[in-house]
Amino acid sequence: MSTQTTPATGEQHLLEVEDLHVEFHTSEGVAKAINGVDFSLDEGETLAILGESGSGKSVTAQAIMGILDMPPATIPAGRVLYKGQDLLTMPEEERRLTRGPEISMIFQDALSSLNPVFPVGWQIAEMFRVHRGVNKADAYAQAIKLMERVNIPAAKDRVKAYPHQFSGGMRQRIMIAMAIALDPKVLIADEPTTALDVTVQAQIMALLQELQEEFRMGLILITHDLGVVADVADRIAVMYAGRIVERAEVGDIYARPGHPYTKGLLESIPRLDQKGQKLSAIGGLPPNLTRIPPGCAFHPRCVMAQDICRTERPELLDVGPQRQSACHFSQEVLDA
Amino acid sequence: MGKYIVRRLLQMIPVVILSTFLIYAMVFAMPGDPTAGKCGERPCPAAYIEKFNAKYHLDEPLPVQYGYYAKNVVQGDLGENQYGRPVAEELSERFTVTAKLAVMALIFEGVIGILAGVLAGLRKGGFIDNLVLISTLFVISVPIFVTGFAAQYFLGLKWEIFPALATGKDPSLFSLVLPAMVLGSTSLAYIARLMRSNIAENIKSDYVRTAKAKGLTPRRVVGVHTLRNSLIPVVTFMGYDFGALLGGAIVTEGIFGINGVGGYIFKGIQNRDGIAVVGAVTALVIVYLLMNLLVDLLYGALDPRISND
Numbered sequence A: 001m002s003t004q005t006t007p008a009t010g011e012q013h014l015l016e017v018e019d020l021h022v023e024f025h026t027s028e029g030v031a032k033a034i035n036g037v038d039f040s041l042d043e044g045e046t047l048a049i050l051g052e053s054g055s056g057k058s059v060t061a062q063a064i065m066g067i068l069d070m071p072p073a074t075i076p077a078g079r080v081l082y083k084g085q086d087l088l089t090m091p092e093e094e095r096r097l098t099r100g101p102e103i104s105m106i107f108q109d110a111l112s113s114l115n116p117v118f119p120v121g122w123q124i125a126e127m128f129r130v131h132r133g134v135n136k137a138d139a140y141a142q143a144i145k146l147m148e149r150v151n152i153p154a155a156k157d158r159v160k161a162y163p164h165q166f167s168g169g170m171r172q173r174i175m176i177a178m179a180i181a182l183d184p185k186v187l188i189a190d191e192p193t194t195a196l197d198v199t200v201q202a203q204i205m206a207l208l209q210e211l212q213e214e215f216r217m218g219l220i221l222i223t224h225d226l227g228v229v230a231d232v233a234d235r236i237a238v239m240y241a242g243r244i245v246e247r248a249e250v251g252d253i254y255a256r257p258g259h260p261y262t263k264g265l266l267e268s269i270p271r272l273d274q275k276g277q278k279l280s281a282i283g284g285l286p287p288n289l290t291r292i293p294p295g296c297a298f299h300p301r302c303v304m305a306q307d308i309c310r311t312e313r314p315e316l317l318d319v320g321p322q323r324q325s326a327c328h329f330s331q332e333v334l335d336a
Numbered sequence B: 001m002g003k004y005i006v007r008r009l010l011q012m013i014p015v016v017i018l019s020t021f022l023i024y025a026m027v028f029a030m031p032g033d034p035t036a037g038k039c040g041e042r043p044c045p046a047a048y049i050e051k052f053n054a055k056y057h058l059d060e061p062l063p064v065q066y067g068y069y070a071k072n073v074v075q076g077d078l079g080e081n082q083y084g085r086p087v088a089e090e091l092s093e094r095f096t097v098t099a100k101l102a103v104m105a106l107i108f109e110g111v112i113g114i115l116a117g118v119l120a121g122l123r124k125g126g127f128i129d130n131l132v133l134i135s136t137l138f139v140i141s142v143p144i145f146v147t148g149f150a151a152q153y154f155l156g157l158k159w160e161i162f163p164a165l166a167t168g169k170d171p172s173l174f175s176l177v178l179p180a181m182v183l184g185s186t187s188l189a190y191i192a193r194l195m196r197s198n199i200a201e202n203i204k205s206d207y208v209r210t211a212k213a214k215g216l217t218p219r220r221v222v223g224v225h226t227l228r229n230s231l232i233p234v235v236t237f238m239g240y241d242f243g244a245l246l247g248g249a250i251v252t253e254g255i256f257g258i259n260g261v262g263g264y265i266f267k268g269i270q271n272r273d274g275i276a277v278v279g280a281v282t283a284l285v286i287v288y289l290l291m292n293l294l295v296d297l298l299y300g301a302l303d304p305r306i307s308n309d
């Protein structure tokens, strides 16, 4: 069941994920990593996907990109509509051509995500050479322009340098340059600042926001740290055990969380001494995805859990204008 | 870079001097008569022994003898063997054959080993993977003389696909095919396995995931982004292996009647032909050191994270 907020006019979203399921077939059994995720993204909009590590954020992103390793992954159900077209049923060769010019992605660890044996300029230029058939010299010239655009000092001199010769922040800028090279409409950033120092984090977030406004991209910002995205995101989807448990506008969530899990994340203790990480105030650990608890998957850790939570799974329902929550007691949480 | 090469070449000098001195000492300090066997069945006449001793300064202390020898070596004179032929000339003939064989073995093991390793690594646990694992295990566990004789018997004599022997001073390339395959077989197996594990590991790496996210073709994701990184250890292995191959292969040369360096040294030791052995081994030490340098340079060129400064 989808409680997607489709505009009344029926106009189509830039990106629409519907009832997405992803499973991993492992030796320990079937890990149900994504269990029916719905969300939409419009042009120029920033959607933050928030959740603890292991909640399925990266898998969701990779399923949208179509870069999951299958096997072990399978997608037993769901649709990923880009401009109304389902990417999941698109022939692979056609879909490949959407990666880069239409949808792009950057990753958490830029050092390991860049190829260590090719110069950074070569890796950026590859986008132009492969997708547009641009010759080497022109592709390099465009790569330099992009490096300048993402504020890499002395871009011309450093275009032939290798990833290990840059700082963490500069490497992430290179990843960003590569991702936006072909003017994608959707940019997915999977924890783009998690590996960086606090000051650099802010610079990278500012750059992403700037580029998003400049190119009117739809931006999906994945994070486990609400603090990082608060200023940048328009809407937030909170994930737990492969489901969206709350979805709302940023301000609303901050003011009044509508789900005990979101509330727990918000109440996490900020640890300024540790690279902006927060110590979770939520006791216990996320569930083993091969054995997700029945009812509300969060119930073993939820301070508000009642009997019904152990047997009946709460649906993601409207709890206010433009916001949904999947909790039997969402009203109580909101009123608290 | 140029500085690095010069420094490495300078470092080689003491290594070459010390190792050749050790070989020289071992060969000439061995108990017995260095002229034994040089005059057929009979002991050599006193005049010959005197001349021989004078020529190689055998009455002087060992370091001095070596000094004279080294002086000649630097001038390109490796002395004469027991049949009176210049060692340098014989070695260069032998070395040409060995080098041809080594290059062919290297191409064989490299091309097939890398191909098999890539195919196996891309589908770990698949049919090709199992085929590669079993056949390479077989090749590794069977001694080379068994592989050699079997190949010679079946491919050479029975089915007559390749010549069974490669004798003479200048054997044809075609006659060296079978020996090269035998010679390269063990390394081929190691290369296939090394490549397989590298590919299987790198295909799961973050930068390969990035390559897919860039919308590159699967061919490019594997052929450019995965292969390049996976090749680095393999190329290094092949470099060292080439150095070893240039040292000759006594068993393979023996089976196929090849007049290579390996057999030359072997015969030299058997006949106690000190000058021939020392000359050949000195040449090999230098070749091996140069190969080492080449491998290090290649490694630096393939992996920009390694700096040769």
Ligand SMILES: Nc1ncnc2c1ncn2[C@@H]1O[C@H](COP(=O)(O)OP(=O)(O)O)[C@@H](O)[C@H]1O
Pocket: A024, A026, A031, A033, A051, A052, A053, A054, A055, A056, A057, A058, A059, A060, A072, A289
């Ligand atoms: N290659 C894989 N094989 C098996 N399970 C996987 C694989 N990738 C992800 N998973 C499962 O999916 C879950 C969600 O992972 P992920 O999306 O990376 O979480 P995160 O929210 O931290 O990004 C993990 O806890 C793991 O159990």
Ligand code: SF4
Pocket: A259, A260, A261, A296, A297, A298, A299, A300, A302, A303, A304, A305, A306, A309, A314, A326, A327, A328, A329, A330
């Ligand atoms: S449904 Fe129950 S267990 Fe789940 S979050 Fe709400 S109160 Fe907690």
Ligand SMILES: [Mg+2]
Pocket: A054, A057, A058, A059, A190, A191
């Ligand atoms: Mg993740």
